[in-house]
Amino acid sequence: MGRFTLSFFKKIVIASLATSFISAVNARVIQGLNIPESKECIGEKIPLQGAGMRTATLFNIKIYVLAYYAPKKIRISEDFKNISFPVCFDIIYLRDFDNEDVDKAWEFQFNESSEHSYPQLAEHITNLQRFFGSLKKNQKQSFLLDQKGTKVFDDDVLKGEILGDDFKRSFLSLWIGKKPPTKKLQDELFK
DSSP states (O other), X not given: OOHHHHHHHHHHHHHHHHHHHHHHHHOEEETTEEEOSEEXXXXXXXXXXXXXXXXXXXXXXXXXXXXXXXXSOOOTTOOGGGOOXXXXXXXXXXXXXXXXXXXXXXXXXXXXXXXXXXXXXXXXXXXXXXXXXXXXXXXXXEEEEOSSXXXXXXXXXXXXXXXXXXXXXXXXXXXXXXXXXXXXXXXXXXX
């Protein structure tokens, strides 16, 4: 191969590798799922602020991928008054779960992790459980926290809304509080 051809070939390879590297840096792929760098929430394009995977047990069973979008990054144990809304959460499940397991998981997580209790919390958890049934692999639950309350979506279909700040505050504390589902997930999302 002549000197010109080899030099030209090297430049193509270097340019190709650089393009691949830049794309890899900008793309978020977790467990084969593409996580968009922004999301349309109530008419606004909101940037991705964090994404991670929830695992369970000593065997690291993969449960879901969680991504959240917000105008600015939320910090661990941040004061609720300092959070800029809207905040959008997408949970994409990595396996199937029956309805009973889904209900138990939400109830357990609120009981275990929520740092904001209020008189209607049990009722609101029951409402949340009614919005969902069994879950299939790659199914997405979304939560849009805005000024009015929390809208809940199942595969981008609105299932219901829980009004007011109390549920928003309790829901956020699941992730940014002192007892998150896992510390690793919390670090992936908020550090």
